[in-house]
Amino acid sequence: SHSINLAVIPGDGIGQEVVSQGLKVLSAVLPQDVKLETKEFDFGAKRYHATGETLTDADLDALKQHDAILLGAIGDPSVPSGVLERGFLLKLRFAFDHHVNLRPSRLLPGVATPLAGQPVIDFVVVREGTEGPYTGNGGTIRKGTEHEVATEVSVNTAFGVERVVRDAFARAQARPRKKLTLVHKNNVLTFAGHLWTNIFDKVAQEYPEVTTDYLHVDAATIFLVTDPARFDVIVTDNLFGDIITDLAAAVSGGIGVAASGNINPSGDFPSMFEPVHGSAPDIAGQGKADPTATVLSVALLLRHLGHESEAVRIEEAVAADLAERGTTPRTTEEIGDALAVRVAS
Ligand code: IPM
Numbered sequence: 029s030h031s032i033n034l035a036v037i038p039g040d041g042i043g044q045e046v047v048s049q050g051l052k053v054l055s056a057v058l059p060q061d062v063k064l065e066t067k068e069f070d071f072g073a074k075r076y077h078a079t080g081e082t083l084t085d086a087d088l089d090a091l092k093q094h095d096a097i098l099l100g101a102i103g104d105p106s107v108p109s110g111v112l113e114r115g116f117l118l119k120l121r122f123a124f125d126h127h128v129n130l131r132p133s134r135l136l137p138g139v140a141t142p143l144a145g146q147p148v149i150d151f152v153v154v155r156e157g158t159e160g161p162y163t164g165n166g167g168t169i170r171k172g173t174e175h176e177v178a179t180e181v182s183v184n185t186a187f188g189v190e191r192v193v194r195d196a197f198a199r200a201q202a203r204p205r206k207k208l209t210l211v212h213k214n215n216v217l218t219f220a221g222h223l224w225t226n227i228f229d230k231v232a233q234e235y236p237e238v239t240t241d242y243l244h245v246d247a248a249t250i251f252l253v254t255d256p257a258r259f260d261v262i263v264t265d266n267l268f269g270d271i272i273t274d275l276a277a278a279v280s281g282g283i284g285v286a287a288s289g290n291i292n293p294s295g296d297f298p299s300m301f302e303p304v305h306g307s308a309p310d311i312a313g314q315g316k317a318d319p320t321a322t323v324l325s326v327a328l329l330l331r332h333l334g335h336e337s338e339a340v341r342i343e344e345a346v347a348a349d350l351a352e353r354g355t356t357p358r359t360t361e362e363i364g365d366a367l368a369v370r371v372a373s
């Protein structure tokens with residue numbers, strides 16, 4: 029495609045700062061003949077306070093007109109917990125059917141990890157994005173009493189599980205090691221766990237070259253710390269994926285470098301790319317935020333839109349920048365400038 033029509037949502041806190049650098053690197057990496065058009069949207073805490081709106085149907089219609097969405101961060105301590113999460117982030121994932129939540133983890137040379145002995149970490153988590161305990165199915169009875177009962181129902185459909193499992197098998201097949209690990213808790217969650225396991229085993233028949241493996245989620249957290257090299261592609265449920273990808277980020281350079289894509293592989297709706305980190309209000313506006321995670325999210329965005337060589341150029345620029353990163357702290361803008369120079373040359 030020779031044009032990219034991008035919706036940009038800087039959001040709250042450090043979102044604006046990191047997104048500016050992401051766009052700078054994006055402009056620098058694109059060849060002359062690819063036209064980049066961006067439209068900025070003002071979602072987040074400010075808009076919520078001013079209008080009470082988080083994400084309206086008209087907003088969704090406007091976003092839908094784009095090839096992809098780049099998001100900085102949404103969230104502010106002035107907004108009650110859950111309002112922007114449910115009203116914006118999850119609403120967008122559900123409305124645009126972002127069922128593949130892609131979260132790669134690579135420990136790049138020169139990057140500090142709390143793990144001993146600089147292990148090899150190069151895996152990708154395919155987190156289901158539209159089901160599980162995130163659907164908002166649940167309720168409270170006898171609220172506020174000592175006998176309050178709250179339920180949070182995990183919804184798992186054969187359709188939803190199969191499509192994400194298929195996506196993960198295809199990704200594993202395309203990687204050199206061709207290994208896929210299902211992470212669940214089928215010894216306790218016997219209904220959802222068995223659905224996942226049965227579908228996983230069924231689809232595995234179609235991928236004889238892919239080595240498969242199963243781990244309970246608790247055991248997976250152990251191996252993510254003691255033997256992360258064993259992982260290549262992981263497929264898992266929405267909540268398990270939320271938790272293990274924070275752990276994965278922590279061992280592979282921290283949330284300063286963790287990128288993600290909320291992907292609708294069919295292309296019926298635009299996919300959304302964002303750093304895994306939040307809005308970090310404590311350091312907002314100080315030029316201290318590391319834009320690397322956003323820049324790597326731009327690489328995922330480009331790959332999704334078919335601009336593979338530009339995606340690789342960004343990833344190589346980030347790897348080179350991290351390898352040469354000294355101990356002197358750089359500003360958000362300095363890191364963005366350095367990456368822009370590297371991808372352009
Ligand atoms: C994430 C976040 C979100 C999630 C929250 C903010 C809704 O933690 O993207 O990982 O739980 O998915």
Ligand code: MN
Nearest residue numbers: 270271273274
């Ligand atoms: Mn999370």
